[in-house]
Amino acid sequence: MPTHRTVKTIFPVLDMSCAACAARVEKALAHQTGVRAAHVNYAAAAVAVEYDPAQASPESLREAVRKAGYDLQTAPGPAAADAEKEHAERFRTLKRRTLWALLLASAVMAVAMFFDDAPYAVPVMWLLSTPVVFWLGRGFFIRAWRQLRHGTANMDTLVAVSTGTAYLFSLFNMLFPAFWLARGIEPHVYFEAASMIVAFILLGRLLEERAKGNTASALRKLMGLQPGTATVIDDRGMQHEVPLDRVRTGSSVVVKPGGRIAVDGTITEGGSYVDESMLSGEPVPVRKVPGERVFAGTINQKGSFVFRAEKVGTETMLAHIVRLVQQAQGSKAPVQKLVDRIAAVFVPVIIAVAVLSFLLWVVFGGSGGFTHGLLAFVTVLIVACPCALGLATPTAIMVGIGKGAEQGILIKDAESLETAKKIDTVILDKTGTLTEGRPVVTDLIWARGSEGLEPLFLALETRSEHPLAEALTARLKGGPVSVGSFENLPGRGVKGCAGGRTYLAGNRLLLEEHGIPVGEELLRQAERLAAQAKTVVWFADDTHAAGVAAIADRIRPGAAEAVAELRSMGLDVQLLTGDNEATARAIAAEAGITHYAASVLPDGKAGHIRRLQAAGHRVAMVGDGINDSAALAQADLSIAMGQGSDIAMDVAKITIITPDLGKIAEALRLSAMTVRTIRQNLFWAFIYNLIGVPVAAGVLYPVSGFLLNPMLAGAAMAMSSVSVVTNSLRLKVKHAGKRAGIKTDVKPHTYDKQMKMEKKYRIDRMMCNHCRMHVEQALNSLEGVRATVSLEPPVATVEFSGSEKPIGELQRALDGAGDYRISETEA
Known part of the structure; x- marks a missing residue:
């Protein structure tokens, strides 16, 4: 274990083409001295490396990746606008190559289908297919050769070997047809297969690149929110527009109507309404007056004001969000470990299967065995693309975490997404979390x-x-x-x-x-x-x-509704506070929380969570202060309210940027949707390969005479990757609010497992809120009863699990609380 302080950096990775590439880059970095952890995100073409700068450097990491056959971009990345232009240019280049490949390959296909008996048909197909395979598809061969030099193989190896084999076999048959005719075999050519395979795979890469660009759109939007300049007031009171990197802490910054706020600070003069939807997800502008904070990236409305810069550069809330989203999108869910192990051996296994298929056809296929074996060899290599496996998890994570960031929910890593689905108990701190603080x-x-x-x-x-x-x-x-x-x-x-x-x-x-x-x-x-x-x-x-x-x-506005929503999801909601019993009881009653504990010290909160965990519960802790940090660290899932302390936000796995407690339920639902999408992606990716490889090898030929065409295999391979990414992108349009209808994996509590019935009762002789709390607690003490009592009108809304309680039993419960009377008169 390194004794020095480690740093965590995200580097773009160049030349990756499949999940096997990602696994190889990750392995190369993980074996370097000083590297504590390395996680490659194939969908984002990036790697998050945690390393000790005293033992490793970006240059040494780059050298390790180069030895594995890839490259690492260690220089500072371009600005958001430049990155967008770079991505657009890369996409345009790939689009041009794909269109030319489709055009030429279609011409080859037309000749093969309709003019195969025409004079010079075969030379024409050769002339048209050559630029497709070796010019437009040259990247496959270059990258495959690079992998071969390092003794490895990847998806480019499969494409290069299969298309190269089909092309060279066809070229041999065109130049030396007598070799086969002398042996009684018709010398077929497969120029159309080689060219269409390249065209289809380029089309798949184009669609994949477009879809991957969409998965990262949330991050690019965030990075593009901060303006490049700011208007600063100098010592003489003059206004100057300066580059953003020249704004210093303490500078007076002017914000004009319609302008974006450049850095974080506090208003000193003037006022306006500010659109903070990029932080909170709420579309309604917030009124800002002197003394209130403003944040970089938010948009001023009609007014103007002056504020004092307090956090600049990488210290702003926006920069913090971008870092969290980058790190989270590059993290891995536990289920990804299985995919990584498969991807690491996938390509060598597929090559072995292809060779075995060829040999079996040659031995047992009769007179057409060699031809069929060659087709099976090519088709197996094409159909077994591991791209869908590599995209299944990271694309869903990138979209899910990006969507959360747009809604004011920052998810620190992918593991917390899986953990959130299993939560059955939510513990709320009082001051600053349930209340305004x-x-x-x-x-x-x-x-x-x-x-x-x-x-x-x-x-x-x-x-x-x-x-x-x-x-x-x-x-x-x-x-x-x-x-x-x-x-x-x-x-x-x-x-x-x-x-x-x-x-x-x-x-x-x-x-x-x-x-x-x-x-x-x-x-x-x-x-x-x-x-x-x-x-x-x-x-x-x-x-x-x-x-x-x-x-x-x-109590915060909407807190009672947020608690009710969590309970409707089958979660047990509890309150822990260091405040006195009377205050805890009053706040719990107002929020609709039945279980609470008062006068709890920080270590007591962590101890309470440990006891729940020992009893088999999965616990989420929601807090905002330094005193909550121990409990947040102990909980299975830690959620910090973003208006709280930096320590709480550092410890927490999820940060709610706004004080809206309703975002807790949204975060849990978003995690459920994301994990469900990951499972769907993995299912279809595995099924595709489990079915596609045997069919490509020819297992159906003895019973039905069907042998998969290499061109169809190329199209199917492309569509498998596109379908996985498209399924992930559906998360962008799903709603994680109340109407989403998404449940977590937790089993409902006892009162939710049975048939529920709700009934209203009139309560007489209540004089004050103190009386109301006594009545509510008395009714809730009964088994199978959940009651909510109001003072105006004096009504108890009682929910029974199972059979209804006799009114006499309800009255006896009230007799122990005071001189109250209950009747069945509907309010």
Whole structure:
């Protein structure tokens, strides 16, 4: 194990033509000193190498790949626009060669089919097929020779040997027909087969290149989002348009209407609506004002603003996303290991099968055995293309991970895709994950006639040192008020004088110390708010309590719906928090979570996950903070909310860029769709070869007289690769939301295995949210019952698994919770 720090880099690989090539490049790199891991993505024509720079270098890695018969591009890659142009030019060149090959090969085919008895028909076919095989198809022979020099073989070897054999055999028959005629054999030529094989394989490569380009479209879109220049304000206040690499941290950057934001930063002047769909997948522009963050690649709408650059170059969120997507698309799913082992020995085995087929035909085929054997030899080599096997997994992974990136879901590697399908338990952190992560004033209630004192409440909290004072000052309104004799009273609140009167803001103890009376209605409201696990701040003058404010960390919008969606997928959703029992209970009830644990320290969260895993569960942990990092590392699948800490994002296998918890279900469904597509691709790729090779060898000839034509074999081989990539591209148009109808592989929990029945009941004598939680917990304590209770109207929606519970049993459960009454009256 290397002692130095390793680096992970993605290098483009040149001259690969099949899965066997990918396996050979990977093996050559893996055997190099200092290389910790190497993963080749054939579909992306790239390799992700993790190596120790003290023991290996890009140059040494390139030399190792060259010795294997391929090449590695170690120089910095072109910019996004240049890469797009390079890909387009490569595609155009291949398209020209393919069109010429199809045109000439079709002419050869026409002569063979309709004018084979005409004078000079054979020389004409020879003249037309020669440029197809040795000019338009020269790349096959060049690469095959390169492989032969290194003692290896790949798909190009199969094509070169088969087409070369057919061409040379036909040329021999054309020049020396008497050799066969003297032996009673008709000297057939197969120039049309050789040329059509080259044309069909070039067509397959063209379609494959086009499809592979589509699989990488998401990454190219991301790379092209960042503008090449930015408008910067200099020390004299003048605006200058400068190249992006000259923007420094702390620079003031101007964004004009319709412009793309160049780097990450915080707005200092102005405001606008910004289209952040490239980050969140949400089409609605977000309002941005001074103090709010903006991100590179997002699009400003009609307004203009100035922001301070904070992250530039490779530090921006966009650059981070591009790196993650590149690494993830180059990673391998565990199922790919089987494909790699097969690909490594595939070509030598196929050559052996082709030779064996030829020999068996020569020995047992009678007078036509040699000809049939030669055709079988050529056809086996053509039909057994390992490209479909090589494309099956990486194309699906590239499309799936690219689609996730477009929707604001960053998947770190392919292994997490397979893991996500097996998850049966989802654990949510509270602060910053299930909730917004910052305290806000949720309620502000005044005693009758006291609303005019709000400016004094604001004046006190403006000078307060309490951490919650910021939430109060953000909510309270009022003009400037001068407060004298101000005091911070630790553990109780603040005190000050204005207009000859004393004003207090703090807890109930502060009011009791000063003998301030509290009205019955205000007291009842304060108790209701406290029962909801909210922090209550009192405000009073020297004669009476004037009002109360409730402060809480609010649950995120849509959190309850997201939890309900996860539960509908058969997942057990749990809440773990370091907060107190009352707060945990209130948040869990509001989110619709039945199982929760409070006052859990960071190591306790990891321990809880270990216990679930020991019981046979597959656990996903969703968190956002440093305190979640141990639990994220312990979980089978770790999901970080992108607004959280960098450590959580580094540890997590999946990052949700936005705070939208609904993206968790989308990520799980996307993984299910991607893995299902991989399995479909592998099934068809294996079936194609299992059926195609024996048929090409001639197993059907003794019973039906059918011998596969080499031209048809070439067409079938091309279409096998195209079909696999096309199936992967279907992921781009599938929806991973609620209506996708995709389920994960997990088995539903007990309550989902049985017939469900839902019924509504009226609940009387509930006075507050505290009562509502007691009723809900009491009903949920019953076996086979899932209940959701609302206060307005006072209704319990009860879902029974199996038989319905008698109302008497439901009432007995409520008797233990308080003086509540349940009736069957429909609400």
